[in-house]
Amino acid sequence: MSGGHDKHTDTPCSEVLNKLYTYIDGELEESNCDQIRRHLDECAPCLEEHGLEEAVKKLVAKHCGCDPVPTGLRAKVLERLERARTEQLARETRTGSPGAPA
Numbered sequence: 001m002s003g004g005h006d007k008h009t010d011t012p013c014s015e016v017l018n019k020l021y022t023y024i025d026g027e028l029e030e031s032n033c034d035q036i037r038r039h040l041d042e043c044a045p046c047l048e049e050h051g052l053e054e055a056v057k058k059l060v061a062k063h064c065g066c067d068p069v070p071t072g073l074r075a076k077v078l079e080r081l082e083r084a085r086t087e088q089l090a091r092e093t094r095t096g097s098p099g100a101p102a
Contacts, residue, residue: 011039014089016046021081024054 016039022028023036040047 011035012092013039013043013046014085014092016040016043017049017088018085020050020053021057024050024057 016036019028019032019036023033028036040050
């Protein structure tokens with residue numbers, strides 16, 4: 001996300017975004033949490049994405065917490081997330097600067 005990630009942290013934006021849901025859910029190992037926190041402290045676009053993801057999670061929990069999840073929804077969401085991550089990684093590879101917009 002941030003074109004200057006290498007100036008600030010050693011963690012590529014795509015890696016941070018890959019771990020974002022696990023981080024928000026509190027399921028990430030503490031050493032990885034520190035790495036994600038450092039990156040978020042120094043990368044405004046990733047921090048913004050984190051805030052958006054956290055807000056969506058809270059909204060879904062508030063309004064859909066008791067409703068059963070439709071069959072296949074989890075697989076569809078995970079598939080779309082993986083596609084977005086792959087596209088982000090491809091953009092980073094094309095530009096030669098991790099996180100740089102294409």
